[in-house]
Amino acid sequence: DTEVTQTPKHLVMGMTNKKSLKCEQHMGHRAMYWYKQKAKKPPELMFVYSYEKLSINESVPSRFSPECPNSSLLNLHLHALQPEDSALYLCASSHWDTSYEQYFGPGTRLTVT
Amino acid sequence: AQTVTQSQPEMSVQEAETVTLSCTYDTSESDYYLFWYKQPPSRQMILVIRQEAYKQQNATENRFSVNFQKAAKSFSLKISDSQLGDAAMYFCAYRSEGGSTLGRLYFGRGTQLTVWP
Numbered sequence: 001d002t003e004v005t006q007t008p009k010h011l012v013m014g015m016t017n018k019k020s021l022k023c024e025q026h027m028g029h030r031a032m033y034w035y036k037q038k039a040k041k042p043p044e045l046m047f048v049y050s051y052e053k054l055s056i057n058e059s060v061p062s063r064f065s066p067e068c069p070n071s072s073l074l075n076l077h078l079h080a081l082q083p084e085d086s087a088l089y090l091c092a093s094s095h096w097d098t099s100y101e102q103y104f105g106p107g108t109r110l111t112v113t
Numbered sequence: 114a115q116t117v118t119q120s121q122p123e124m125s126v127q128e129a130e131t132v133t134l135s136c137t138y139d140t141s142e143s144d145y146y147l148f149w150y151k152q153p154p155s156r157q158m159i160l161v162i163r164q165e166a167y168k169q170q171n172a173t174e175n176r177f178s179v180n181f182q183k184a185a186k187s188f189s190l191k192i193s194d195s196q197l198g199d200a201a202m203y204f205c206a207y208r209s210e211g212g213s214t215l216g217r218l219y220f221g222r223g224t225q226l227t228v229w230p
Contacts, residue, residue, distance in 0.1 A: 031216055042204055042220035043158070056217065088156055094216070101148055101208075102218060104158035 003027075004105035006091050012111045015081060021108045023074040023091030029103075031096040032074040034066060037088045037107070049074060050096050081112045115140045117207050119221035126195045127229050133180075134190045134224045136205030146208040147181065147188045148218075153201040161203070164188065192226075200228045 004025045013019050023032065030051050035043035048056035049068040063085075065077040074091055088109050092102040116139045126132035138147070149161040164172045164181050172179050176193045192199055205221040 037156075040202070040223070040225075042223055043218075045217060048216060050216070090158065092158075096216060101146075101160050101163050103160070104150075106155070106157045 004091055004093055004103050006089075006105035006108050008108060009106065010109045010111075012113060013078065013081065014113055015083075017081075018077070018079045020078065021076040021089055021091075021110075023076075023093075023105055024072055025093040025103070025105075026072055027093060027103065028071075029093035029095055030071055031094045032068060033092040033094075033102060034074070034076050035090040035092065036085075037090055039088075043090055047076075078110075081110075083112050086110055086112045115142075115145075115207050115209060115219045117205050117219050117221040119203075119205055119224050121224045122222070123225045123227070125227040125229060126192070128195055128197060130195055131191060131193050132195055132226065134192075134203050134205075134226065136188045136190070136221055138186050138188065138205075138207050138219075140186070140207065140209075142210065144210045146210070147179075148206040148208065149177070149179070149188075149190045150204045150206060150220075151199075151201045152204065152223075153198075158204075162190065195228050197228050197230060200226055202226070 007022045032049045034046040037043040047066045052068045067075040088107045090107045091105040094102040145166045147164045151159045162174045180189045202223045207219040
């Protein structure tokens with residue numbers, strides 16, 4: 001199984017809503033990543049978890065709150081977002097100790113109204 | 114910080130022909146990995162090919178091959194016998210192996226490839 005799954009596929013939320021994005025992998029990877037991607041731009045790294053611990057936070061606003069409950073699951077909690085946060089949110093996973101490629105999920109298309 | 118440059122925002126190729134996408138990078142590290150990812154209109158990021166910096170041999174995956182020139186810090190992707198399904202945005206990416214940037218992927222700005230029938 002070489003699949004990273006993300007739910008939901010699409011999400012529309014108001015600026016006062018609280019929602020969560022979910023990412024799951026069963027490849028035994030111990031590194032998981034959240035990226036934000038605007039149209040026709042490369043993905044921008046937001047967070048990296050290594051062995052369920054946050055190892056990189058790219059100075060992301062606190063309205064984005066990541067969580068890694070176990071080695072297979074990664075969440076991104078959203079609260080009080082702005083319209084400019086509308087984007088495709090990609091999750092990825094990889095081995096950590098060996099230099100393997102990142103496998104990406106299909107993404108969640110987020111629209112903030 | 115490492116930078117990755119894709120100088121061709123757009124490229125086009127006729128079906129069954131060959132096209133080469135360019136990528137250069139800047140780093141002071143000696144150990145690293147390079148990747149080409151493909152992102153079709155579905156926006157699923159798909160790994161196309163991987164190159165380890167310590168390997169002199171260029172990586173090949175079916176119709177996809179790279180020309181890795183370590184001294185020149187160049188990593189181009191050649192697509193042979195282009196197919197309509199190859200139409201996508203292609204991102205070159207560098208993976209750092211050292212220090213606080215371990216595991217981080219640095220992406221180029223992408224090259225949009227169009228394949229004409």
